[in-house]
Amino acid sequence: MKITLLAHNIEWDTDGDIDAAQSLPSKMEVELDLNVVDGCLTGIPESANTIICDQLSDATGWCVLGYKLQGYSAEADYALQMSNAPQQNETDEFHRTCEEAEEEMAAEADDYNPEAEWLAISKRARERVENRFK
Numbered sequence: 001m002k003i004t005l006l007a008h009n010i011e012w013d014t015d016g017d018i019d020a021a022q023s024l025p026s027k028m029e030v031e032l033d034l035n036v037v038d039g040c041l042t043g044i045p046e047s048a049n050t051i052i053c054d055q056l057s058d059a060t061g062w063c064v065l066g067y068k069l070q071g072y073s074a075e076a077d078y079a080l081q082m083s084n085a086p087q088q089n090e091t092d093e094f095h096r097t098c099e100e101a102e103e104e105m106a107a108e109a110d111d112y113n114p115e116a117e118w119l120a121i122s123k124r125a126r127e128r129v130e131n132r133f134k
Helices: 018-023 034-038 048-060 074-111 114-132
Strands: 002-013 027-033 063-071
Touching: 002 048, 027 034, 027 048, 034 048, 048 063
Parallel strands: none
Antiparallel strands: 002 027, 002 063
């Protein structure tokens, strides 16, 4: 029987390489065959820890110092992501609208010419004064 678990809070052995440590995942899905752990298939029981560490190392190329496990269902995770999708879409739409408004305001600011506006007002004021004294 196979079970899927979520290894999380994974601590990687990166020999102090901070960039590598930051690029590695903090959680990964692992699959554990309980028949292998019990030794039913080979007659030799294997440590669940060894199987999990091997899977994590095979996926990333780095050794594992430690991790925590929790039950995990890929189907439940997918359903949760789908249920959160409408909310995420609304958030994305809000951010797009804000970005568009910022771009529009920036374009208007680029086109704004305060000197031309001041000169136009000044010209109209001068014309009014001249028309009063005609």
